[in-house]
Amino acid sequence: MADSWCTIESDPGVFTELIEKIGVEGVQVEELYSLDDETMASIEPIYGFIFLFKYDSSMSSSGQAETDASAHPGLFFAKQVINNACATQAIISVLLNVPQIEVGATLAEYKDFAASMDPELRGLALSNQETIKRMHNSFARPEPFVMESARATKEDDVYHFVSYIPFGDSLYELDGLQAGPINHGPVGESWLAKAREVIAARIEKYASSEIRFNLLAVVKNRRTLYCEDIVAKKATLRAAAAALQASTDGSALDGLDMPMIEAYGAVTPEELELSRISDPDAPSLVNGGEPLPADLAGLRALAASLPDEITILINKIQAEKAKYAAWQLDNIRRKHNYVPFIVAMLKHLARKGELIPLINGATADA
Numbered sequence: 001m002a003d004s005w006c007t008i009e010s011d012p013g014v015f016t017e018l019i020e021k022i023g024v025e026g027v028q029v030e031e032l033y034s035l036d037d038e039t040m041a042s043i044e045p046i047y048g049f050i051f052l053f054k055y056d057s058s059m060s061s062s063g064q065a066e067t068d069a070s071a072h073p074g075l076f077f078a079k080q081v082i083n084n085a086c087a088t089q090a091i092i093s094v095l096l097n098v099p100q101i102e103v104g105a106t107l108a109e110y111k112d113f114a115a116s117m118d119p120e121l122r123g124l125a126l127s128n129q130e131t132i133k134r135m136h137n138s139f140a141r142p143e144p145f146v147m148e149s150a151r152a153t154k155e156d157d158v159y160h161f162v163s164y165i166p167f168g169d170s171l172y173e174l175d176g177l178q179a180g181p182i183n184h185g186p187v188g189e190s191w192l193a194k195a196r197e198v199i200a201a202r203i204e205k206y207a208s209s210e211i212r213f214n215l216l217a218v219v220k221n222r223r224t225l226y227c228e229d230i231v232a233k234k235a236t237l238r239a240a241a242a243a244l245q246a247s248t249d250g251s252a253l254d255g256l257d258m259p260m261i262e263a264y265g266a267v268t269p270e271e272l273e274l275s276r277i278s279d280p281d282a283p284s285l286v287n288g289g290e291p292l293p294a295d296l297a298g299l300r301a302l303a304a305s306l307p308d309e310i311t312i313l314i315n316k317i318q319a320e321k322a323k324y325a326a327w328q329l330d331n332i333r334r335k336h337n338y339v340p341f342i343v344a345m346l347k348h349l350a351r352k353g354e355l356i357p358l359i360n361g362a363t364a365d366a
Helices: 014-023 037-042 086-095 104-114 119-125 130-137 191-206 222-245 258-264 269-275 284-290 294-334 339-351 355-366
Strands: 027-032 046-054 159-169 170-174 182-186 213-221
Touching: 014 027, 014 086, 014 104, 014 294, 027 046, 046 086, 046 191, 086 119, 086 130, 086 159, 086 213, 086 294, 104 119, 104 130, 104 213, 104 339, 159 191, 170 191, 182 191, 191 213, 213 222, 222 258, 222 269, 222 284, 222 294, 258 294
Parallel strands: none
Antiparallel strands: 027 213, 046 159, 046 213, 159 170, 170 182
16 A cells, blocks of 8 residues: 555645645645636636546546647647556646746656656656655555455546647647647637537536536645736836936826835835846846836826735735645644544543433434
8 A cells, every 4th residue: 555646635735735745836826716807817827727527437627639749749638647647647737838837846857757758758757756755655544444355446536637738839738648748729819719619518528427626726836926917016106206316307106105005006026026037127127128208297196006016926925825824724624533532432431321312312313
């Protein structure tokens, strides 16, 4: 059992912590309850989707697997040869095919090592990647009894994860149970629109017999995204304030709370660290790289509006911190073994003579 991969829960908090433990930075996972434009826009940029569904071999993907690697040069695809690891493999399939993601040393070494291998050997190489397996298994639920001889039956529900990513000008489905990646065709103007079309069609195919689905999006870390925006807005605010103060018009600063504006323009160490912006005064940050308004009215309006916009972003960061704290607490609870506590509690109730009456009462109410 020590050499096996455990089953882990399909949860954005679990997957986000797993990604971070593997060494990937600037990425998190969000659960989706809708495929509408507003939902998609709220979590962009989106790197890929992970779709969980009840596996049914008779209802396969609508596309055909590309077994010739020359049809998709540079695309990293691995066959699934590990039981219970399809969730982690689906995540890795996204991470290793998005150039914008800094995957860290562990995944970079695995990708380099497996680059010349065929999909089957890549899957075997992943099964022997001890760091990834250890991080995956760290999310195992404590089990009071491990049944070595237990075997799945036909009645057991089996769930599977697949990934959807843009690659080149096409939408690809990466399913480790297939012979190769599945090309769903050109993405056109928006890969998200194409992905929504393909995923919705797949859900519709199952809709008559199955309602248990889970759709997750691998996205840019929201705190990093918001801090990038804050640093840019603060650079714009400082530049606008400096332009107003340099104006020869005596009324340029009338009605503006300059101490407040200057306070809002100061970048915090946390914002610099999370945004990964080395120079908060870089000209490219100011007003999105566009010139500031040439007129005083435009400058004044900009300086007056930015503090409110910065406040909104600060509040979003606080909400993300609260969400991460809740995820962390949930993950601690998932990993904790409550059996010793329950046994001790039952023994204590028995010593006090309260256990049997409680059992009898529960039996009578059943």
